Amino acid sequence: xxxxxxxxxxxxxxxxxxxxxxxxxxxxxxxxxxxxxxxxxxxxxxxxxxxxxxxxxxxxxxxxxxxxxxxxxxxxxxxxxxxxxxxxxxxxxxxxxxxxxxxxxxxxxxxxxxxxxxxxxxxxxxxxxxxxxxxxxxxxxxxxxxxxxxxxxxxxxxxxxxxxxxxxxxxxxxxxxxxxxxxxxxxxxxxxxxxxxxxxxxxxxxxxxxxxxxxxxxxxxxxxxxxxxxxxxxxxxxxxxxxxxxxxxxxxxxxxxxxxxxxxxxxxxxxxxxxxxxxxxxxxxxxxxxxxxxxxxxxxxxxxxxxxxxxxxxxxxxxxxxxxxxxxxxxxxxxxxxxxxxxxxxxxxxxxxxxxxxxxxxxxxxxx
Numbered sequence: 001x002x003x004x005x006x007x008x009x010x011x012x013x014x015x016x017x018x019x020x021x022x023x024x025x026x027x028x029x030x031x032x033x034x035x036x037x038x039x040x041x042x043x044x045x046x047x048x049x050x051x052x053x054x055x056x057x058x059x060x061x062x063x064x065x066x067x068x069x070x071x072x073x074x075x076x077x078x079x080x081x082x083x084x085x086x087x088x089x090x091x092x093x094x095x096x097x098x099x100x101x102x103x104x105x106x107x108x109x110x111x112x113x114x115x116x117x118x119x120x121x122x123x124x125x126x127x128x129x130x131x132x133x134x135x136x137x138x139x140x141x142x143x144x145x146x147x148x149x150x151x152x153x154x155x156x157x158x159x160x161x162x163x164x165x166x167x168x169x170x171x172x173x174x175x176x177x178x179x180x181x182x183x184x185x186x187x188x189x190x191x192x193x194x195x196x197x198x199x200x201x202x203x204x205x206x207x208x209x210x211x212x213x214x215x216x217x218x219x220x221x222x223x224x225x226x227x228x229x230x231x232x233x234x235x236x237x238x239x240x241x242x243x244x245x246x247x248x249x250x251x252x253x254x255x256x257x258x259x260x261x262x263x264x265x266x267x268x269x270x271x272x273x274x275x276x277x278x279x280x281x282x283x284x285x286x287x288x289x290x291x292x293x294x295x296x297x298x299x300x301x302x303x304x305x306x307x308x309x310x311x312x313x314x315x316x317x318x319x320x321x322x323x324x325x326x327x328x329x330x331x332x333x334x335x336x337x338x339x340x341x342x343x344x345x346x347x348x349x350x351x352x353x354x355x356x357x358x359x360x361x362x363x364x365x366x367x368x
Contacts, residue, residue: 022322022323022324022325023323023324023325023366023367023368024324024325024326024367025315025324025325025326025364025365025366025367026326026364026365026367027326027327027328027329027346027362027363027364027365028362028363028365029330029331029360029361029362030345030361030362030363031072031073031074031360031361032074032350032358032359032360032361033057033059033070033074033358033359033360033361034356034357034358034359035352035356035357035358040068040076040079041076043059043061043349043357043358043359044061044062044063044064044357045061045062045063046059046060046061046062046337046338046349046357046359047060047061047062047093047094047095047137047338048060048093048094048095048096048137048138048338049338049340049347049348049349049359050096050097050098050104050340050342051098051340051342051343051345051347052098052102052104052119053102053119054072055071055072055345056069056070056071056072056077057069057070057072057347057359057361058070058080058096058098058104059359060093060095060096060106062092062093064083065081065082065083065089065090065091065092065093066079066080066081066082066090067079067080067081067093067096067104067106068080069121077121078121080104080117080121081093081106081115085111087115087123087126088115088117088123089111089115090106090108090110090111090115091108091110091111092108092109092110092111092134093106093107093108093115094107094108094109094134094135094136094137094138095107095135095137095138095139095140096138097138097140097142097148098142099142099146099148099170100142100146101146101170102118102119103116103117103118103119103124103170104116104117104118104119104121105148105170107131107135107138107140109131109133109134109135110134112128112129112130112131113126113127113128113129114126114127114129114168125172127172131152132152132153132154133152133153135151137338138150139217139218140218141218141219141220141294142170142220143167143220143221143222144220145167146169146170146171147167147168147169147170147176148167148168148170149165149166149167149178149218149219149220149221149222150165150166150167150168150218151163151164151165151166151181151218152164152166154177162180162181163180163181164177164178164179164180164181165177165178165179165180165181165218165222165224165240166178167222178222178240179222179239179240180240181224181240182224182226182238182239182240184214184216184224184226184227184228184236184238185213185214185216185226185228185229186214186228186229189212189213189214189228189229190213190214192211192212193207193208193211193212193213194206194207194208194211195207195208195277195278195281197276197277206269206277208281208282208283209265209282210257210282210283210285210286210287211281211282211283212229212230212231212283212287213229213230213287214226214227214228214229214230215227215230215289215290215291215292216292217291217292217293217294217300218294219237219294219298219300219318220294220298220318221239221298221318222239222240223237223238223239224237224238224239225237225238225292225294225300226238227289227292230287230288230289230290231283231285231287231288232252232288233248233249233250233251233252233288233289233304234247234248234249234250235247235248235249235289235292235300235302236248237320246319246320248316248320250288250314252288252289252304253306253307254285255285255286255305255306255307256284256285256286257282257283257284257285257286262279262282265279265282266279286305287304287305288304289302289303289304290303290304290305290311290335291303291335291339293339293340293341295340295341295342296341296342296343298317298318299315299316299317299318299323299341300315300316300317300318300320301313301314301315301339301341302314302315302316303335303339306327310327310328310329311327311328311331311333312325312326312327312328313325313326313327313328324366324367326364328346328348328362331348331350331360332350332351333348333349333350333351334349334351337349341364344363344364344365345361345362345363345364346361346362346364347359347360347361347362348360348362
């Protein structure tokens, strides 16, 4: 496949690089946690995964509203939090992040606050915050200045909120507004990829599997990596106020949705009776890009599905230079599951043959 990186300045296009050397990184499974029916090794709705400086793995389960901490060998160390509104409790924890000083931050929109814990899981403090919305999955980026880069909205003079990129100072002294959130995505694309059922009482929304949509990920400097339309391998690097925009374009092979996958989707939606959904809207081909992830070094990981069904990654530097490709074999996962890279390890959720979740650690070996 041929790849090009283009820098766009106003209306001038300039080729930033021709054919570039591309290494192959290897992802080797080194640990599995979970698979149990009950107890701390049973994961129902894994919301977020983190790893600390000691290699301990922290897993947030939305169902139980707790964070389970495991040693590098997979043994349970402790459980942090529980359902509630008291100190150190969560009502709807959306994600976790560990900042450079080792403090664990938990975003809890339902309780309108951040909860902070020390490296050993002890509750430290709450920071009340008026969030605009529940993000569903909180994926911020700590930066080198001791801040947490995030997105939310602030009121404007017209009384309408505007989406912005924020920086929370980890000493809880203030919140900086870095600029307006760049717009990512084609108008109407996400609605076109959704089954909408309207009734007199309410509206329901179901994402159409494999439908084209926009995708985005924040970088540690507040820039936005954006896929305007996942049916095409085009990625933009957007930064408010910047004159240049990096554009990565690639010719991606077409990967068909198999009859077995289509039948499985229909069976799932019809398991409780006729759904009334228009299954002809399921695409014939899978997206060129599944999702984006930014690792702890600011590198961009582009998730895509290969023609063999394996999960593959294209890895780029923070300035859009292609670094490597990698493949994750033997892990059946979902585009909606967490995927994080911390140091020399990657972590995600895999499913066994019975669709039971377990957390998997992969060692990242960087090859030539």
